[in-house]
Amino acid sequence: MTKKDIVRSIAEQIDLPQLRTKELVQKTFDALIETLVRDGRIELRNFGVFQIKQRKARMARNPRTGARVPVQAKHVVTFKPGKEMEERVRQLDTLVAEGGAATTGAAAGHPPEVRAADTAPPPREGGT
Numbered sequence: 001m002t003k004k005d006i007v008r009s010i011a012e013q014i015d016l017p018q019l020r021t022k023e024l025v026q027k028t029f030d031a032l033i034e035t036l037v038r039d040g041r042i043e044l045r046n047f048g049v050f051q052i053k054q055r056k057a058r059m060a061r062n063p064r065t066g067a068r069v070p071v072q073a074k075h076v077v078t079f080k081p082g083k084e085m086e087e088r089v090r091q092l093d094t095l096v097a098e099g100g101a102a103t104t105g106a107a108a109g110h111p112p113e114v115r116a117a118d119t120a121p122p123p124r125e126g127g128t
Helices: 003-014 019-039 082-096
Strands: 041-044 048-055 058-061 068-071 074-081
Touching: 003 019, 019 041, 019 048, 074 082
Parallel strands: none
Antiparallel strands: 041 048, 048 074, 058 068
């Protein structure tokens, strides 16, 4: 699913023009990024926690040559899903075992999810 798909879905749900919805979605993402950079952590209840962590410098291996290569320390964003997200994702295992992955949310009393494959744009003609 792309940002455009998210915008389209939200715009339909709250009956706003897609252009206005796109602005709201982008402002939300911008605020999340700004807060994460400033505070190093964002906790969204029932969704999860984004956090900036520092990875230590290490020695890696070039898979082509086998040569050891130094990798500098760097900051990375980590995400730990919240309890509700974990539970909904775990339901996929049960549904797949039962052979019904298409109705992911229905078993939990949630409306069925739209899969990315169902909303994928048609392939472009002429190459790239």
